[in-house]
Amino acid sequence: MSFERLKDLVVELALLATGVFALTYIVLEASADHHLKAVNFSTFPVMISAGIILLSAIKLTQTLTSILGLPTGTSNRSLLSLGERPRHTLVTMVRGNLKLITRFTGTVSLSVAYAFMLGNINFFVLTALFLLVMFWLYGLRHPIHTCLMAAASAAALYGLFVSFLHLPL
């Protein structure tokens, strides 16, 4: 089973689980109220959840069929859809793997940390530090340039958001 198929499988299972959870949750909520009309607050979510379950089941079936090497149907490309999306291959993943993973996880975790500390630390200091670390993460290593750019950008952003827009940062 290729890595790409495995990723497809995981995403489709997650979507199926989301649909099942959403359907179960809203049905339980609706069943607790016995005075509901035929069309009520749960109608739309039920329809949507059922749609998600149906489509993810179909995609899951296609993926499993492909993985198991069984004869399967034609492509589900619509007559209306135009063109293919490029897919990440195992080769490209391996090639840029470590640097990419570092940058990806670094971006997400640093962004979360930055958001967490917003309002607790001086905005200018926090932003300058954040930018400095991000520049380094993205491969910019000249110390003077990165420090100057981080400070200048933080100052400009401070002027925009705090001085001009009066945000409580």
Place this chain on the structure above:
Amino acid sequence: MIAGLLHGFVDVGHPVNIALLFLGTGLGLIVGGLPGLSSPMAIVVLLPITYSMNTLSAMMILIGIYMGTKLGGSFTAILMRIPGTPAGACTMLDGYPMMQKGQGSAALGYSTIAAVVGGSIGWIFAVVFVPVIAYVAQQTSNADIALIGLAGLIIVASMMPGSTLKGWMGALLGLLFGTVGLDPISGINRYTFGSINLMSGIPFLPALIGFFGFTVILKDIRSLDVKGENLFGDATISLPGVSEVIRRWSSLAIGVIYGIAIGAVPGVGATTSTWIAYGFAKKRSKTPQLYGTGIPEGVLVPEAAAAAGIGGALIPMLTLGIPGDGSTAILLGALILHNVQPGVMLMQNNPGIVYGILTAVLISVVFMFIIARLMIRWFVRVFSQDRAWIFPIIIVLATVGAFANTNTIFPVYLAIGFGVLGYILDSRGYPVITIVLGLILGPIIEQNFRIALALSNYNWLTFIAGWPERIMVFVIVLLIANELRSAMRIVNRPEGARE
């Protein structure tokens, strides 16, 4: 229409609005030229800055960005062989070879002229058709509005490249996200899990910032080390003569027609129109073998299509509340954030906004021409910079933008979460624009759906009461049935055949 347009010119003619439009167009040219930065991203990141502005002023800067990116994307395509926008990829086919032949200035000139002509003619079509379609749309009932929204969503999802089922899945996810919060009719909490933060629903702005800001950055991290080759140190724009342009009128016409027609189809966008127009022009040309070797026609066609597509995309956006592309989806979100409800009643309730937007498009075309000619040298210097400098600043803009929505941190976490979700789904071929559309259109569809049923005493036949409704239901059912049938059919395939 004329009176409305004149009012629009008066409103937009305010010095502040003109300045914002000028600024937005300049920003759009820069953003369009920088690979990895897109029009939707620029619009969504700058959206929080417009909170303190009135709606029309806010739309000025956003419309300016939208228009500017159309031309900006071709600059780096021609000069560096890296298209700044997906639509610029087609311009690169002939633009870069022209550059290599020493005709870089001419290529930029043809690109600029095509964008101005395409943008202007697209504007004319929008001005003519928006009032007409808006008038027809205003005669609609709640059932019609629900069906229009649903049909639009299904068509958009069907038009996405790749798997239609994945497009629909994205739309359904967006619809599901749209149900979070207090039910507007009964006041019952849905999917809030006891969280006060979710009681008012998933806020638009963090979702937009997540999907169009963080997702794009996470996707483009892998291309940070790719740098373009700039053979054109001292850039200028050399405009072609009138006779040169007139000689190539058919190329412009093909670009404009395809741009408007395809741009008006919800969800398709400028990228597709440029390739289809280019392909058609090449096919009907007496010298098709010259396309791709560096001829002006190869630049004129896609650029005219991309710019004209703006007029086309604005037609469904302003009349039906259905976006023609990602940028118009964000513009719809911007209207909602400024308490203007898009949809079939927009023209009736806010004609000043509609005509203001239309007027802004024309003025932005003029500004685009002026700014490009004056500042191309400076733009080239900016385009040559490493994007590693820009992405962290965008992250800060996005983070603070999400914070500014409610001055709380929760939306920021939502935005980052949606960014990661968008990255994962996009990498597996699920188009994030359909999620955003579902989030925007979901509440509108549901509310009108339930009101229509309530008014008809819960008679479901109200959705096929008239011929327009029957046609829409037929189209919806046909699309769904066809796709499900294709997906579920089990036929022996030759070995090695792929999906």
